[in-house]
Amino acid sequence: MHEIKSGLWVNPRVPEMVVRPELENLAKTYGKFWCTWQTDRGDKLPMGPPALMMSPQELDLGIVKLDLVKKRDDKYNISTEALKSSRAELAVPEPELMNPQADYWKQHGKGFAIEVEKTEMKKITAFP
Template identity: 30%
Template structure:
């Protein structure tokens, strides 16, 4: 039968929920198979689709679900208490080109992020930058002509304590003049990297045609067409 509010055993059992012992028991008893498929950490900057003056750091933890589809969970940092702020799906250019035209407004290109050195692998602190640069080659060759659809559910730059407000469609930078250089410098200090050095390194191994050819038509509409948008609640009958 239901127990009273002041039942001592119920209180004791409830208190266990936030204990390290209970967490350890959960790890031992439960399966985390989908999460365990994550094998890549990417770090970049995202901008809000309705306000490109607002940018945030985004740590992506990604699974390659298929050759033509990455899926990533996004955190605000790589700390153990990082906030889960969103998700991103990545597809190659041939898939993007064949999307319905009205769908393309939600997607951004990764060309500039790769060209500029902004998008990087988040390797462990003891891994030398030179080794990271080598590890990045296959990843950046793959990601160079991909497109992302990103939704952030926590606007932590405005609401640090709780995920308030509607989900937000996020976009990416496409040229140097758009970039929040202070935020990028902060990211570089935190990760122990230099974006400008990565830019020069990548010029030596990215495919020339991919460097010179602009992103596919229909991506990055916040920049190419000046289209800004935001998700909102629409009442239904």
């Protein structure tokens, strides 16, 4: 995953040696995950619809605003370049088989949206 090897992916305030096993597993994924708590919007609680987030595979990876990366680095007292160097040896194998529907949006120019609606909670069994 580009974000991990480039040092863009960080787990703030978690030492690199602690997060390393997670990064090694995550680096093997295709770069999609469900985001349920979008803190960059200022959400105080994980409310609202989950969003399928993805990295821009095979697209212009220069779309990251360097001033935002610097601001993040300054805030958490980290170095993107140091992270990049420390993660250089991470093995990120190419996927053996890529599902042709993995990037549906690139093929069709459309994606999917999840809508949240209020509904009555029905108590079917005794709780707890």
